[in-house]
Amino acid sequence: xxxxxESPVSGRSITLASVPSQRRIDxxxxxxxxxxxxxEPDICDFAFGNPHEMPQAAYVEALSDALAxxxxxxxxxxxxxxxxxxxxxxxxxxxxGLPFEPADIHLTTGGFTAIPLALKAVADPGDEVIFxxxxxxxxxxxxxxxxxxPVKIRCDAETFDVDLAALGAAITPRTRVVIVNTPNNPxxxxxxPSLLKDLADMLEGASRSNGRRVYLLSDEAYNRIxxxxxxxxxxxxYYPYTLLAYTYGxxxxxxxxxxxxxxxxxxxxxxxxxxxALAALQMALGWIYPNAxxxxxxxxxxxxxxxxxxxQRKRDLLVDAxxxxxYRLQSPEGxxxxxxxxxxxxxxxxxxxxxxxxxxxxxxxxxETPGYFRMSLTASEEMIQRSLPVFAEAIAGSGQAKxxxx
Amino acid sequence: xxxxxESPVSGRSITLASVPSQRRIDxxxxxxxxxxxxxEPDICDFAFGNPHEMPQAAYVEALSDALAxxxxxxxxxxxxxxxxxxxxxxxxxxxxGLPFEPADIHLTTGGFTAIPLALKAVADPGDEVIFxxxxxxxxxxxxxxxxxxPVKIRCDAETFDVDLAALGAAITPRTRVVIVNTPNNPxxxxxxPSLLKDLADMLEGASRSNGRRVYLLSDEAYNRIxxxxxxxxxxxxYYPYTLLAYTYGxxxxxxxxxxxxxxxxxxxxxxxxxxxALAALQMALGWIYPNAxxxxxxxxxxxxxxxxxxxQRKRDLLVDAxxxxxYRLQSPEGxxxxxxxxxxxxxxxxxxxxxxxxxxxxxxxxxETPGYFRMSLTASEEMIQRSLPVFAEAIAGSGQAKxxxx
Numbered sequence: 001x002x003x004x005x006e007s008p009v010s011g012r013s014i015t016l017a018s019v020p021s022q023r024r025i026d027x028x029x030x031x032x033x034x035x036x037x038x039x040e041p042d043i044c045d046f047a048f049g050n051p052h053e054m055p056q057a058a059y060v061e062a063l064s065d066a067l068a069x070x071x072x073x074x075x076x077x078x079x080x081x082x083x084x085x086x087x088x089x090x091x092x093x094x095x096x097g098l099p100f101e102p103a104d105i106h107l108t109t110g111g112f113t114a115i116p117l118a119l120k121a122v123a124d125p126g127d128e129v130i131f132x133x134x135x136x137x138x139x140x141x142x143x144x145x146x147x148x149x150p151v152k153i154r155c156d157a158e159t160f161d162v163d164l165a166a167l168g169a170a171i172t173p174r175t176r177v178v179i180v181n182t183p184n185n186p187x188x189x190x191x192x193p194s195l196l197k198d199l200a201d202m203l204e205g206a207s208r209s210n211g212r213r214v215y216l217l218s219d220e221a222y223n224r225i226x227x228x229x230x231x232x233x234x235x236x237x238y239y240p241y242t243l244l245a246y247t248y249g250x251x252x253x254x255x256x257x258x259x260x261x262x263x264x265x266x267x268x269x270x271x272x273x274x275x276x277a278l279a280a281l282q283m284a285l286g287w288i289y290p291n292a293x294x295x296x297x298x299x300x301x302x303x304x305x306x307x308x309x310x311x312q313r314k315r316d317l318l319v320d321a322x323x324x325x326x327y328r329l330q331s332p333e334g335x336x337x338x339x340x341x342x343x344x345x346x347x348x349x350x351x352x353x354x355x356x357x358x359x360x361x362x363x364x365x366x367x368e369t370p371g372y373f374r375m376s377l378t379a380s381e382e383m384i385q386r387s388l389p390v391f392a393e394a395i396a397g398s399g400q401a402k403x404x405x406x
Numbered sequence: 407x408x409x410x411x412e413s414p415v416s417g418r419s420i421t422l423a424s425v426p427s428q429r430r431i432d433x434x435x436x437x438x439x440x441x442x443x444x445x446e447p448d449i450c451d452f453a454f455g456n457p458h459e460m461p462q463a464a465y466v467e468a469l470s471d472a473l474a475x476x477x478x479x480x481x482x483x484x485x486x487x488x489x490x491x492x493x494x495x496x497x498x499x500x501x502x503g504l505p506f507e508p509a510d511i512h513l514t515t516g517g518f519t520a521i522p523l524a525l526k527a528v529a530d531p532g533d534e535v536i537f538x539x540x541x542x543x544x545x546x547x548x549x550x551x552x553x554x555x556p557v558k559i560r561c562d563a564e565t566f567d568v569d570l571a572a573l574g575a576a577i578t579p580r581t582r583v584v585i586v587n588t589p590n591n592p593x594x595x596x597x598x599p600s601l602l603k604d605l606a607d608m609l610e611g612a613s614r615s616n617g618r619r620v621y622l623l624s625d626e627a628y629n630r631i632x633x634x635x636x637x638x639x640x641x642x643x644y645y646p647y648t649l650l651a652y653t654y655g656x657x658x659x660x661x662x663x664x665x666x667x668x669x670x671x672x673x674x675x676x677x678x679x680x681x682x683a684l685a686a687l688q689m690a691l692g693w694i695y696p697n698a699x700x701x702x703x704x705x706x707x708x709x710x711x712x713x714x715x716x717x718q719r720k721r722d723l724l725v726d727a728x729x730x731x732x733y734r735l736q737s738p739e740g741x742x743x744x745x746x747x748x749x750x751x752x753x754x755x756x757x758x759x760x761x762x763x764x765x766x767x768x769x770x771x772x773x774e775t776p777g778y779f780r781m782s783l784t785a786s787e788e789m790i791q792r793s794l795p796v797f798a799e800a801i802a803g804s805g806q807a808k809x810x811x812x
Contacts, residue, residue: 074457074460115692212412
C-alpha cells in the first residue's frame with residue numbers, strides 16, 4: 001500500500017509527462033489511429049523521419065566489418081575513440097571549411113543526447129533558452145529536464161527564417177543559449193549566410209550588454225540532407241560560441257542506431273574549460289558515449305549517406321503534385337520534411353480525414369503551429385503515388401482546390 | 407575573447423568536475439602511469455572490469471545475427487522492443503522467482519544510464535540518497551547531476567554488509583532512496599537474505615514514520631556473476647518498493663556495448679505511475695534506449711554468460727596465493743572484484759610500487775576507503791601468474807608477510 005497523499009513518483013517526472021507538446025506527441029504515438037496501423041503494409045506513412053525501404057547494404061557492411069573483434073578490448077568500456085573523433089573532425093572540416101580538432105568531438109548516443117549534453121555544459125537551472133516555433137518536438141522536455149526555462153519565438157511566417165526582431169525582443173539578462181536548427185525540422189528551411197551573420201552580431205551584442213555570454217546551440221541533424229546542390233552553412237562559421245550537435249541517424253536514415261556528437265568549433269574561446277565540462281557530463285549523464293561497435297563503424301559511416309538525389313526526386317514529386325492540387329507550401333531546401341498549410345483551418349480534422357484513408361501526416365498542433373501539417377519525404381515513392389488521390393480528395397471542396405484545366 | 411569575470415561553463419559542470427572522488431578517478435584514467443601503459447602487452451592489468459581475452463564467439467554471433475535486416479524499419483527509432491522486454495522479464499523470473507512483466511522492463515544504454523533514470527523517476531532535487539562506502543565510483547556524480555544529496559555510510563568492516571545501525575542513523579525525513587549494490591563492487595559481498603529482510607523492515611518503518619516512501623535502488627550489475635553455486639537474492643524479493651538496475655555489460659564482459667534496464671518488480675505498488683515516469687524520462691534524458699541492434703540481440707544474449715567457472719578459478723588462484731603471502735582479504739562471493747587490505751597503511755604508495763613493476767590495481771582512496779586495494783578478476787590467468795612474484799615482493803618487509811615454511 002502506498003502512503004496516503006504522497007506521490008509515488010518525482011515532481012520532475014510529472015512535469016515532464018504533462019508538458020502539453022509532449023502529451024500530444026505521446027498520445028499520437030500510443031493512442032492514435034497511427035499507433036495501431038503504423039505497421040500495416042497498405043498505409044502511406046509520412047509521420048516520422050523513419051525508413052520505409054530496406055537499409056543500405058553499405059550501412060550493414062560498415063557495422064558488420066566493425067563487429068569482427070581485432071583485440072581483447074574490442075567491447076571494453078569506450079569513451080571517445082580517437083579514430084572516430086578524427087574521422088568526424090575531418091568530415092566537418094570538409095563540410096564547413098573549419099579546421100575542427102579531433103579532441104573537440106564529444107561522441108554521444110545520437111544527437112538527441114548531444115543536445116542536453118551541450119545545454120548542461122553551459123547553462124544552469126533557471127537560465128533561459130530560446131528556440132523557434134515550429135520546433136522539433138523534444139526541445140521543451142529536454143530543457144525542462146535540465147531545469148532550463150524554454151522561451152519560444154515564432155519563425156518568420158513567409159520565409160521560415162529566424163525572426164530576428166522577435167529574437168531581439170525575447171533576449172533577457174537570463175538568456176544563456178539560443179537553439180538554431182538548420183536545415184530546419186519541420187520547415188525544410190536552410191538559413192542563409194546573411195541571416196546567420198546578423199544572428200551572430202545580435203548574440204555578440206546581447207552577450208556584451210548582458211555581461212554574460214549567450215551561446216548558440218546549432219542542431220545540425222540534417223546538415224547532410226540538402227537539396228539542389230546547395231552549400232550548407234553552419235552558424236559555427238559565423239559565431240565562435242557555437243556548440244554543434246549532430247547525429248548520424250538522418251544521414252543514413254538509421255535513427256535507431258544512436259550515434260552523434262557535440263563538436264566545438266576551432267574558434268571557440270575557452271575550449272579547454274568546455275572540453276572538461278563536456279567530459280564530466282558525458283559520465284555524469286550516464287556514460288552517454290555511443291557503443292563500441294558504432295564508434296568503430298564511424299569512419300566508414302562518414303564515407304556515404306542515403307541517396308539524396310532520390311530524396312530530392314520524392315520532394316519534387318510531392319511538391320509539384322500538392323501545389324498542383326492547390327496546397328500552399330514552400331519547397332524544402334533540406335531536411336526530411338515538407339511543412340504545408342492545411343487546406344482547412346482545423347489541421348487535426350484534416351489529418352484525421354487523411355488517416356481515415358490510410359495516409360498519415362502530423363498536424364501542425366504537434367509543432368505548436370495550428371493550420372499546418374508535416375510530411376516526411378522518407379516515405380517510399382510507392383506510398384507517395386498511392387497517397388496523391390487522397391490528398392486531391394482532401395482538398396476538394398475546401399475552397400482551396402485548383403480548378404482542373406478543361 | 408571571453409567576457410571578463412564570467413564563467414564559460416555551467417556551475418553544475420564545475421561541480422561535477424570537482425567532486426573529489428571523481429577527480430581522483432579522472433586523474434587515474436588520464437594522467438597516471440596506468441593511463442599511458444594500459445595497452446602494453448606485458449603489464450598485469452587488474453584495474454577495471456574490462457576484458458583481457460578475446461570476446462566470446464557466441465557474443466559476436468548474437469550481434470551478427472541481429473545485424474541482418476529483416477524489414478524496412480530495422481534501424482528505425484526504437485523505444486522498448488517487446489521481444490527484448492519479454493526475454494529480460496523471463497530471465498529475471500528464472501533468476502529471482504518473481505513474475506516480472508515485460509512492460510516493467512525499461513531498456514537503457516547500460517546500467518550506468520539506468521541508475522539516473524530510476525533516481526529521477528522517484529526523487530527530486532534536494533532529496534537525500536544513501537549509499538555505502540566503499541562505493542562504485544560514479545554514484546556521487548550521478549546523484550549530483552540529478553540534484554540529489556549524497557549521504558554516505560560505511561559498510562560493516564568485518565562482513566562488508568550494509569551496516570543497519572549506520573543506515574538507521576543516516577535516514578532523515580528527506581531520505582528518498584537507499585542504493586544497495588549486491589553482489590557488491592568492490593567488496594565482492596553478496597548480501598544474505600536475513601540482511602535484506604531486516605533492511606526491508608527498516609525502510610518500511612522509515613517510510614511510515616516519514617510519511618513518505620523510501621525507495622530502494624538495487625544495483626544488480628553483477629547478479630549473474632556469482633561463485634560457488636550460490637543463489638543470488640535481490641532486495642526486490644523482500645521490499646516491493648525496489649527499482650532494479652541491471653546491465654548486460656558484466657554478464658558478457660562487454661561493457662562497451664551499452665545495454666541494460668530498470669525493472670519494476672511485480673509487487674511494486676503504483677507501477678502505472680512509475681511506468682509513466684520512467685517513459686517520460688527515457689525521452690527527456692535524451693532517448694536513452696539501447697540501439698536497435700542491441701535490442702534485437704538481447705534474447706540471444708539472455709542465453710549465455712561469460713564462463714563463471716573460469717572466473718571462479720581465477721578468484722581461487724588469487725585468493726589462495728595472496729592469503730598465502732600474508733595479504734588480508736575476504737574471498738569474493740560474486741562480482742569481478744577482490745577488495746584487500748594493503749600491507750602498508752598508504753594504499754597509494756603500495757599501488758604505485760606495484761605499478762612500477764607493471765602490475766596495476768586501484769588504491770582504496772578511489773573508493774573513499776584508504777588502506778585497501780581493488781583487483782579485477784577479469785585479468786587473464788597469465789597476467790595473474792606473472793603478477794604473483796610482484797605481490798610477494800610488495801608485501802615482503804611490510805611486517806605482514808608470512809614466514810616461508812622452512
